[in-house]
Amino acid sequence: MIQTTATGGPPPQSGGPVDQAFIDDLVLASHILAEQGVLDGYGHCSVRHPHAKDRYFLSASLSPAVIAASDIMEYDLDSAPVDQRGRKMFLERFIHGEIYKARPEVNAVVHSHSPTVIPFSVSTVPLQPICHMSAFLGGGVPNFEIHDAAQITDLLIRDNYLGRSLAHSLGRYDVCLMRGHGSVAVGADIMTAVYRAVYTEVNARLQAQAIALGGQIRFLAQGEYELIENRTDKNYERPWRMWKERVRKP
Amino acid sequence: MIQTTATGGPPPQSGGPVDQAFIDDLVLASHILAEQGVLDGYGHCSVRHPHAKDRYFLSASLSPAVIAASDIMEYDLDSAPVDQRGRKMFLERFIHGEIYKARPEVNAVVHSHSPTVIPFSVSTVPLQPICHMSAFLGGGVPNFEIHDAAQITDLLIRDNYLGRSLAHSLGRYDVCLMRGHGSVAVGADIMTAVYRAVYTEVNARLQAQAIALGGQIRFLAQGEYELIENRTDKNYERPWRMWKERVRKP
């Protein structure tokens, strides 16, 4: 493990080189999330360093649709950059660092403003899993109320304290709403975090439509979503491969 | 007719060669359904073997938007593969085999998660035909509640028993919802099954919008949908030709 330097000291050391394909997947993930309408001009996704648990990768402050491998930066878990070289950093990078601290088994984080999730973040109506594809929402979806953590803010996660507060709200869940702002989705790998970010938005759309029909709604039963989440053959690979193929098109 | 081998025996024999154009139509059908937003990363469509009633064709487990003719596999009605050659199979292929067993006049099956149909599958509000283009919904749309067949499941049709249960719910209808999951649409040929899958989604959108207006809704009368369904000039060829042209574009 690498020592994390205190603020003001020298920059943290790198966790070491990683495969180009690993970085390429992070870039593709951003492009996929943009193409799927989950990320727009804002939002970001990161991966933990595969060889150093206390480092993660996140692009410079650019729109997800346009980043390239050369825009990927390395951070320690206090979100200090290893090698900034004048690149602009995301104000909200602390989301990533603090979630990696709190959740050792999480290796990828997506922060988005996906359009049908925001309305649930400001509503008293809870987001609930409508179909087998979004069983990961089954245990409940916490909603981070930043006002509880820091009173009046601009709603952005501008420091480690706010990142820690968000990570606390996320707890052991896979997705956490952020009131008036968006959400985070996490996973053991980038494919899983991307899948969850996309299908949180899909589920929000399905649930909003089901509510609009005006009848009673049957959500997944506890036994059902637990069974699905305990399966090892959840088959996220199929959409992942399709999405990759789509954004690779010239 | 070809004998179907029992599980564990040698693979079933092929029903014999078919025209390339026949296979190409199955591939185009998948691409059309993806382009129309009926299939996404999941879902599949199959056709019965034209010369062997107890065989059907279905692609390997890939996203519908990306399959090619070489991905098409042949199965017997127990959904055992004729010639697997290491290709990954859809977990839910039993949907197809069991519907072909139960419905001799059906020669094509689409299983989809189309987005506006899922909300009806979890709602007490029934899907009903709003316009002449979806008269095939007129007799009523059954909803397969997997919990009634097998208690707690992951909602997937993972074996012949569940496929049979779904086929039983489908009965003599053209479309059957699957609670918290999606739907199946069937037809005497692939054009008809694709048409029904697309227009089930279209009708769901139209009905949801009509409900949202808040007034009383006049659905097709029984005499109307029966008259339409008994017509022989339903003219599915026009959109079918248009859709094919669209997905063929380079």
Place this chain on the structure above:
Amino acid sequence: MIQTTATGGPPPQSGGPVDQAFIDDLVLASHILAEQGVLDGYGHCSVRHPHAKDRYFLSASLSPAVIAASDIMEYDLDSAPVDQRGRKMFLERFIHGEIYKARPEVNAVVHSHSPTVIPFSVSTVPLQPICHMSAFLGGGVPNFEIHDAAQITDLLIRDNYLGRSLAHSLGRYDVCLMRGHGSVAVGADIMTAVYRAVYTEVNARLQAQAIALGGQIRFLAQGEYELIENRTDKNYERPWRMWKERVRKP
């Protein structure tokens, strides 16, 4: 004027040659309406012959997105073809012939199944003009109930009697809904008919969204829509030019 032959007699004579640009505009109109989501696999648009009031032009039975100038056919007002040459005709061409008979000042007709208009055709909630761009809806939008004209039908306008009944419902209005089916929009020229078809759909979307907000809605006042409709500078040219440019792109 040219004599219209009775059914069974020789085909009607042509109203004479017309400019290629005139036919091209009809083709572009179809492509525009497809690109705008007003026409899909079904629906059609026609223009009256510029030199013979009792003839009109309409494409052969093809999807609007794919027609070319060579698909345009000429009809008399009983919708008998001048020169069929084996081309398939729209079953519902009688819509056009009978409206041209009933409305001498109308020179273009669009029949569509545009998606947000159909819900109004089956709802007790009336379509009303929300903004200045759809002032042409101001006098009220009649809804053709085919059951009143012919009891149980397949909802299609399959003959001159049904065409006449629809034209009667249309009366002096610019747009008429067709219950469970779609609508017609008419105009003194093709630009105006296309504009009205597009903005009927736009207004339906705006009104549906305004209803969903749950408050009181202020529609255009009578003085407002009358003033707008009496203006001679309604400026339909701007979107018309933009739409043409868009569909011309290779």
Place this chain on the structure above:
Amino acid sequence: MIQTTATGGPPPQSGGPVDQAFIDDLVLASHILAEQGVLDGYGHCSVRHPHAKDRYFLSASLSPAVIAASDIMEYDLDSAPVDQRGRKMFLERFIHGEIYKARPEVNAVVHSHSPTVIPFSVSTVPLQPICHMSAFLGGGVPNFEIHDAAQITDLLIRDNYLGRSLAHSLGRYDVCLMRGHGSVAVGADIMTAVYRAVYTEVNARLQAQAIALGGQIRFLAQGEYELIENRTDKNYERPWRMWKERVRKP
């Protein structure tokens, strides 16, 4: 400062040459707003002359998606053209001139008919800020009721009096709805005005969806939107750069 000539006199003098990049940004802004679905066949955006506070630039009367640098015209604040050269002018250019008169700190104005904002303009339900990205809506969004200014009209801002009335309704706000018509969004630079036009539409969509969920909604608190609007690092550059890149694609 340049003297503005009275109506009927010689045309006003130019405020002097400006950088090509400045004009290019105005053209790109139009293309961005068209690509984002904020402007369609109608609507326009302008910038104040950077060296002459009493001149502004606005394209000739063309659809925003198709304008080029050569279509940009210069006007004085009475909206008289410096050099018309037979080009067709927007009927509603008075919106721009009068806002520039009333708001010296405003240097860019967008007038749009963006689709989800119009429903709020005719509804008793007020538009309110749902998320940090639309904090600029926080102080309230006035709604210009043209009937109060001029009784029965065609709703268009056809002269300086109506432009002045609209500017009066706008007051010190950043956005003003126009009943049955659309809205205006203003900013200290074109990036800001474009951002506000886009995110007014985004907020309208989010709020409409939140309302449709049926629960209670928590809008931004006063302290929150004030804090956000007082920040100097609002980071509109990121989407602005992304949008530019998108419309520049060949």
